[in-house]
Amino acid sequence: MALEAKNVDFRYGRNQPWILKDQCLKIGKGERLAVFAPSGYGKTTLAMLLAGYLEPINGQVLLDEIPLPKKGACPVQLICQHPEKAVNPRWRLRRVLEESGPLREDLLEALGIQRAWLARFPRELSGGELQRFCVARALTSGGDYLICDEISAMLDGITQAQIWNVVLEEAEKRSLGLIAITHNRRLAGRIASRILDLSV
Amino acid sequence: MEQTRKALLEMRNISVSFRMYGRGLEQTDLRVISDLHLTVYPGEIVAIAGSSGSGKSLLASAILGILPPNAAVRGDLQYKGEALTPERQKWIRGREIALVPQSVAYLDPLMKVGPQTDGYYKPTKKRRMLFERLQLPASVERLYPFQLSGGMARRVLVSTALVTGARLIIADEPTPGMSIEQALEALRMFREMADEGKSVILITHDIDLAVEFADRVAVFYAGTTVETAPASDFKAGPEALRHPYSKALWKALPQNGFEPIPGFQPYAGNLPEGCLFAPRCPYKTEQCEKQVPPMLEIRGGEARCFHGA
Amino acid sequence: MKQANRRTKLVVLTAAMVLVLAVIYACGILIPEEAAAGSFLNAKLPPSLRHPFGTDALGRDLFLRTLKGLSVSMTIGLAASAISAVIAVLVGAASAAGSRGVDAVLNWLIDLVMGVPHTILILLISFALGRGLNGLLAGIAATHWCSLARLIRGEVLQLRSQQYVAVSRRLGKSSGWIMLYHLLPHLAPQFVVGLVLMFPHAILHEASISFLGFGLPPEQPAIGIILAESMRYLSAGMWWMAVLPGLTLVSIVLLVDKAGEHLKTLLDPYSAQE
Numbered sequence: 001m002a003l004e005a006k007n008v009d010f011r012y013g014r015n016q017p018w019i020l021k022d023q024c025l026k027i028g029k030g031e032r033l034a035v036f037a038p039s040g041y042g043k044t045t046l047a048m049l050l051a052g053y054l055e056p057i058n059g060q061v062l063l064d065e066i067p068l069p070k071k072g073a074c075p076v077q078l079i080c081q082h083p084e085k086a087v088n089p090r091w092r093l094r095r096v097l098e099e100s101g102p103l104r105e106d107l108l109e110a111l112g113i114q115r116a117w118l119a120r121f122p123r124e125l126s127g128g129e130l131q132r133f134c135v136a137r138a139l140t141s142g143g144d145y146l147i148c149d150e151i152s153a154m155l156d157g158i159t160q161a162q163i164w165n166v167v168l169e170e171a172e173k174r175s176l177g178l179i180a181i182t183h184n185r186r187l188a189g190r191i192a193s194r195i196l197d198l199s200v
Numbered sequence: 201m202e203q204t205r206k207a208l209l210e211m212r213n214i215s216v217s218f219r220m221y222g223r224g225l226e227q228t229d230l231r232v233i234s235d236l237h238l239t240v241y242p243g244e245i246v247a248i249a250g251s252s253g254s255g256k257s258l259l260a261s262a263i264l265g266i267l268p269p270n271a272a273v274r275g276d277l278q279y280k281g282e283a284l285t286p287e288r289q290k291w292i293r294g295r296e297i298a299l300v301p302q303s304v305a306y307l308d309p310l311m312k313v314g315p316q317t318d319g320y321y322k323p324t325k326k327r328r329m330l331f332e333r334l335q336l337p338a339s340v341e342r343l344y345p346f347q348l349s350g351g352m353a354r355r356v357l358v359s360t361a362l363v364t365g366a367r368l369i370i371a372d373e374p375t376p377g378m379s380i381e382q383a384l385e386a387l388r389m390f391r392e393m394a395d396e397g398k399s400v401i402l403i404t405h406d407i408d409l410a411v412e413f414a415d416r417v418a419v420f421y422a423g424t425t426v427e428t429a430p431a432s433d434f435k436a437g438p439e440a441l442r443h444p445y446s447k448a449l450w451k452a453l454p455q456n457g458f459e460p461i462p463g464f465q466p467y468a469g470n471l472p473e474g475c476l477f478a479p480r481c482p483y484k485t486e487q488c489e490k491q492v493p494p495m496l497e498i499r500g501g502e503a504r505c506f507h508g509a
Numbered sequence: 510m511k512q513a514n515r516r517t518k519l520v521v522l523t524a525a526m527v528l529v530l531a532v533i534y535a536c537g538i539l540i541p542e543e544a545a546a547g548s549f550l551n552a553k554l555p556p557s558l559r560h561p562f563g564t565d566a567l568g569r570d571l572f573l574r575t576l577k578g579l580s581v582s583m584t585i586g587l588a589a590s591a592i593s594a595v596i597a598v599l600v601g602a603a604s605a606a607g608s609r610g611v612d613a614v615l616n617w618l619i620d621l622v623m624g625v626p627h628t629i630l631i632l633l634i635s636f637a638l639g640r641g642l643n644g645l646l647a648g649i650a651a652t653h654w655c656s657l658a659r660l661i662r663g664e665v666l667q668l669r670s671q672q673y674v675a676v677s678r679r680l681g682k683s684s685g686w687i688m689l690y691h692l693l694p695h696l697a698p699q700f701v702v703g704l705v706l707m708f709p710h711a712i713l714h715e716a717s718i719s720f721l722g723f724g725l726p727p728e729q730p731a732i733g734i735i736l737a738e739s740m741r742y743l744s745a746g747m748w749w750m751a752v753l754p755g756l757t758l759v760s761i762v763l764l765v766d767k768a769g770e771h772l773k774t775l776l777d778p779y780s781a782q783e
Contacts, residue, residue: 038379053675073681085672090694100680112464126467128251141680156251156421157407161452161460186408190454227514 001029001064003050003076003145003177008059010045019045022059025196029144030175032168034192036185041198043181044081047149050179051078063145073100077138081150083130087122093133094118100141107136110166128159135163139170145177153183164191206281208368208399209240209263214275216255216262218468229272230468232258233423234476236275237495237502238401240368245390245400247410247431250420251465252373256403257302260370264299265289294319298366300374302403304353307345314341317360330359333389335382350377358386362393369393370401375409387413407453411435416501419446422465422476427508429501442503445477475505483507519771526768530583533761537580540573553742556749563749565735566742575754577730579761582712585642589649589715590707594700597654601661602696605669606688615658623655631714632723645724649711657703664699668692698776705769709762716758732758 005025011018019042027033037043048054049061052068061068063075080086087096097103097118107113111132122130131151138146148167152160168191171178182188188195216233232255240246250256261267263277265286277284279292293299308316317327331340334355340348348356354377361369371390375383390400391413404410410417411434418425427443434440437456438447448461463480466472472479478488485506493506547568554564562571604615622630631648638644668674669692677687718724719733727734732754739750 052679071681071683074679078676078679080672080676082672086676088673088691099677099682112462114464124467124469126251126254126465129464129467137676137680154252154405156254156405156465157449158452158460159251159464161454161458162462164458165460184408184454187454190458221514221516227516 001144003027004062005046005050005056006060006062008046008049008056008061010042010049010054010056020049020056025050027145027177027179029177032171032178032180032191032193034180034182034188034195035198036182036188036195037198038183043183043198044149046198047078047147047179047181050145051076051147053078073141073143075143076145076147077141077143078147078149079131079134079138079151081153083127083134084122086134087130089122091122092118093120093122093125096122096133097137097140100137102140104136104140107139107166107170110169111136112162128155131155131159131163135167139167143176144174145179146171147179147181149181150183152187160187205241207239207278208242208280209238209401210276210278211236211238211263212276212278213237214259214262214273214277216258216267216271216273218268219270219272228469231423231471232468233262234471235492235504236424237504238418238425238428240399240401242367242399243394243397244415245394245402245413246428247402247404247414247417248420248425249404249407249410249417252405254420254465255423255468256405256420257372260299260372260401260403263289263370264293264297266293294364294366296366297368297370298361298364300357300361300369300371302372304345304348304350304357306357307353309345311344312341313343313345313348313356316345317341317356317363319360319364323363323365327359327363330362330389331355334359334385351379351382354378355382355386358389362389366398368399368401370403372403373405374402375404375406407434407449419443419449421445422471423468424476424504426477426505427501427503429503433501442498442501442508443477443505444481444483444507446503448480477505516775519775523768523771523775526764526771530761530764530768533576534580534583537576537578537583540577544570544573553747555747556753562753563747565738565750571735571750571754574730574735575732575757578732578735578754579757581725581729581731582715582758583761585646585649585715586708586711589646589711590653590704592646592650593653593707593711594657594704596650597657597703598661598696598700600654601658602665602688602692604658604662605665606684615662619655619658622652627652627714628717631718632721635718635723640723641726645715645718648718649714652714653707653710657699657707660703661696661699664696665692668695702769702773702776705765705772708769709765712758712762712765 005023008020008023009018010020023046025046035043035046045054049056052061052074068074068076113132113136117125117129135151146167152163155163170176180188180191214233214236215231217229217231220228220230236259238246248256248259258267262273267273279288318324328338331338336352336355340352345353354374358371358374361371369390374386378386390402394400402410402414411431414431416428417431417434418428427441427446429441429446434450438450441447441450451457452460461480466476466479472489474490475481475488475493478484481488487506493504495502495504496508498508547564547570549568551564552566552568554560556563560570560572562575565571565574600615604612630652634648634651635644638647674687674691677691715724716731716733716736719731720737722737724733725731735754736751742750
């Protein structure tokens, strides 16, 4: 039971520089890995490859020895840095949440999502409030692996701690494979059992 | 000590609101910055630390007078002891006050980087020196903005502000995208500027960075500064801090406990009537819910709290 | 009470414009044929209180005929632009969402239709389909979708690269589901504005084709027909037969165009807050 990137190369166009070259990474279910690197080291690209948002030019992303499924809900879910881009601006937030399945009251409670927010549009909420929805949406969809790409880089310290505590608890309960991508070494040390430093 | 010096920039009760249209025809005023107090003295770096998207960048625009037309600013804004009127802002920006913008979109896409950074007065020699210190190859000056990587563009943006020789630089999230060495070099250059008697306002969401490089840190919460404290107080811990939010923030950082308090930052349009932190505050009283507390001087810092200690 | 804000004023203004158009349309529909039928006793009368636009060579009241003609024009304009806008959405969406080959073919088609002068193309289509209402409708509908289709193609391309669309796909939603719930609702404002701004073009084309004799049959009270008939009497000093119906047509076209611009200002997120 593992999610694995096998010697993946990636670049955005034929004449563009390589963003990732021969990158390997392996994580088992129930493991918590922090990928640490300053900006510009292809952290986001790696996250998108692992969650199937992008396909590697060379190499493979394998889930339990087979490539990621193309159809259906992906067992590897990604939460991105900018929540306001990850929700449809014309949808009320109840609908945003229900896109991944029926509402999970316990998650809403844990994340501090107010009932009144469900009837609002994304532009009426702050980034910190929206990110709680994105976390709830990703956790509701099931799946065995969760990739968090700088999910708290935009947030204040308290919101960061709130969200991460919920994610860690859920990861523990469902023995999720968790990859936290961050540029904050202290945060990496706090949440992960293993740290992969891309900058060395 | 600081009280005896003359302030370079002084903001008192600054509020910024936007006229917005809601659903249907209703028109609302969205208050993004409320009753903000901040004083900047010559020779110091003041950091404004708060979450992204909470209106910190608008503060820079308000000082420079470059807010969009549907925004309104209220309050008292003084530069060198005189009111900063729109005419004065127009004269001062780029000369006395320079901005390091947050996004690469602020560069003119049709102008090469070199001439663009030089601006009107063409201090080319000085600019080349800046480029070298920020590890920008000389060839960069002949590139167009779209040819720059994210980190390079940030360093160009920093150069555009430093090259003006302004008295006050407002740096809006200057370091993301740079490598650690480049970021440190950029911040060292701000430090040198401050040591020469100039001032820097460093707007950042990274409280660790703010504490490391600033002389004083202003904690931004829900559109206002709840506390301004010497950076050393943040290293000392919650006992040295004054406002309940700053204390809670300190305890929530990954290096000190990672323990959050419940609740959420109120957002423009849904602000509480009294103290903005009252809904989550463990020490709140009836007074806090009804009245906005004044900015009080406490132990060499300031806090907007009735019970600050 | 505070003064009405800019958006309220704009909405009221647009609503008033739509009301005027609706009244003209209703009048045209409700006026019976016989009311416009005249007698030779009243032929070629200049404008007066009894006949505000005067009468034509057959003694028919030109005001009533103009109203009737306008409502016919509006019906054709509305139907043609609606069909055209639907074509635009289908082509634009298919072009953006389809494969590279599909995109190339559709772009080529857009260029082709845009490259041929509209009037000639409408003439040919209308003529091939036996003139009359259907030919005219088909001709106008087949020529007006191009620029809107391009606009929609760009919009869909841009929407498809949005992160929330990628998220939706990874949550297991199908392409069709995403098109229906994420993409199409975003196109609604473009669609409505495009349709409204197409309307005046369609009306003018209808009038000009009818004027040239390739559109509606001469017994139909259409603006193009009225104008064509008036040509013979213009040199005899009977200016009202051409000027008044023509001016009415122009003002209707300007009215719709203005209403469309207002609608665009209201719906466009960039100008909506001003």
